[in-house]
Amino acid sequence: MPVTIYDVAKKAGVGIGTVSRAINNSAQINPATKAHVLKIIKELHYQPHALAQSLARKKTFTIASVVPFFTNYFFVELLKSVQAALSNNNYDLILYSINRMDRRDTTLDRVLTERRADGVLIFSLGVSDEYAEKFIDSQIPVVIVDHMHPQIDSIVIANREGAYLATQHLIQVGHEQIGMIDGHLSSYPAILRLEGFKQALQENHLTFYDQWLEICDARVGEHGFNEAAGYKAMKRLLSRNSRLPTALFVASDVQALGVMRAAKEAGLRIPDDIALVGFDDIELAKFVGLSTMHQPIAQMGQMAVDHLLQRIQGVHHNGFYTELKAKLIVRESCGAKQAFRVQVE
Amino acid sequence: MPVTIYDVAKKAGVGIGTVSRAINNSAQINPATKAHVLKIIKELHYQPHALAQSLARKKTFTIASVVPFFTNYFFVELLKSVQAALSNNNYDLILYSINRMDRRDTTLDRVLTERRADGVLIFSLGVSDEYAEKFIDSQIPVVIVDHMHPQIDSIVIANREGAYLATQHLIQVGHEQIGMIDGHLSSYPAILRLEGFKQALQENHLTFYDQWLEICDARVGEHGFNEAAGYKAMKRLLSRNSRLPTALFVASDVQALGVMRAAKEAGLRIPDDIALVGFDDIELAKFVGLSTMHQPIAQMGQMAVDHLLQRIQGVHHNGFYTELKAKLIVRESCGAKQAFRVQVE
DNA sequence: TGGTTTCAGGGAAGCGCTTCCATAAAACTT
């Protein structure tokens, strides 16, 4: 039978209120009494029941996070930084993972109404206007990460700009025939990265060729952001083009790995036959020499938590929306290093 | 102001008990009343307060999981399967991540006494006898995954056997000079994999050379199981040996990637100059042609959840301990395919 | 010295549920 506040009160010869005051660092308690109660608490190995506290306080010190079926580097890294930031603030994390998209709304409803958490972090998930409304009505602070909704505080990577910069880089290196492998357009970042890509082409008066754009098949929840989808997309690109682009912007590093595999199988050398720039800067990008856009993932997680906790404290910035800039990391796959070497020699 | 069971009761013109019975599929209620109450519930968008339910029921439908600072493939995959299995059983997951090992005991204490969860899953973390005792006393069902304690239900990969099989394979392919790159020996799997490695050598009357064993530096919580550590270890191995082994068993795939990078820099071809077998079968192993031991991670997560939920139901197997077998996946890095090819020609 | 303020502490009420007990009505008995 677990020990309750009554047990402590009885053994210490005080009232339950006093025990509670001793635990909660109240000013309304004699230091001597407090010390005594704390001693008894230690003796009995008493620990307050978190749920009872939450219920009485109307505050849970818990954050709910809703994540799509996470499996890739991006989520892990993000979760890791979120977890670290929360733990620094003595908050716990409860994880709602969306395995099937058709259960998304059910999950959001639960998060919203079950009141297990003081705030909600939504990762990489689009939120319908209906649910945005619900969230606002519910008064629960919500921050969306890696996606956005005009009515909800959002933090994203500057996807359009990142894609623009990546493409711009390929152009600077000298490429004029550039294609793109993108994730499925049901993904918000996929859309923006395509926009950035097109914009860079346009500003440089290069033509966008539809047959050089390959959209990956969407497997549930991943929007085609995986190695296999990249591989298949590259295969398709190769088979349906007699004339190939000299460079590709690939919407994510994992896809780029698949692209590399397909290229290798087709006997294409990277970057000589085809240059590549990815997006994400996963750990392995360095390993395979993939040039890519580095995302400040940890910073994003930290910022999301900071902002959410502020909102919970009652601070309210209206229409909070932040874009974190992605940064180009030049490695071998884009050909810039070789180009540079050749220039120097 | 959130709607409570009283609001529903009043509007439906029934007592709170009846509302509760309607929610909880009690048999003790008139179907017509139930339908009526359910209708009101829908109208008011009522949803029970999870914490209040938990407190009253003395049951939380939540599982706590304690994970070391996860960042690698293994944990993600494991968490993913655990999450899926829990969600199928309508359990929620609360995540306690251990950032600093010195906070491990504090965290375990909290998990133990705060009673937020009906059961605990501990991942890849050693549990001291003291805490094992505490867990047993507390009556909270606990399952340890990827580690073990004689007094607590544990599920692990057959590390020793897996390492044995990997080494055995290298021997069968014809290698007699075999080294090993291991994680830091503060890691339980690292110890067992080393044992399996030695055992295979011994059974084949091959000598174990200490200078061919390289232990990775332990970064916090990771026990050297990362790419950079593998790279550095390989560098060390190369610099301190004039005569190199012809094959290496590497304790994890991520490390093997580092090993490959260092080998490449040193101008060594894989598998011709040095053959490699890894452990884990991460997604990228296929990409780089790494032969490795495949771990049934998803199965492990599923099994851990199944077992834990059974324990929560009251079913108790004494001294439950399961080893899941790792399976050899032959790719290019071990040289077996070439050997085979040569044989055929 | 008596009155006023301050400080500590006791414990009831309340957080939002479940569950049990009591009861009234309905459905069977004979």
Add this chain to the structure above:
DNA sequence: AAGTTTTATGGAAGCGCTTCCCTGAAACCA
């Protein structure tokens, strides 16, 4: 028709806390 069982329901008690209100003692004031 009266007695017995069954079924449905209302609502108090209790889960383990926090918080507020109240009281008694101590400290201060004139």
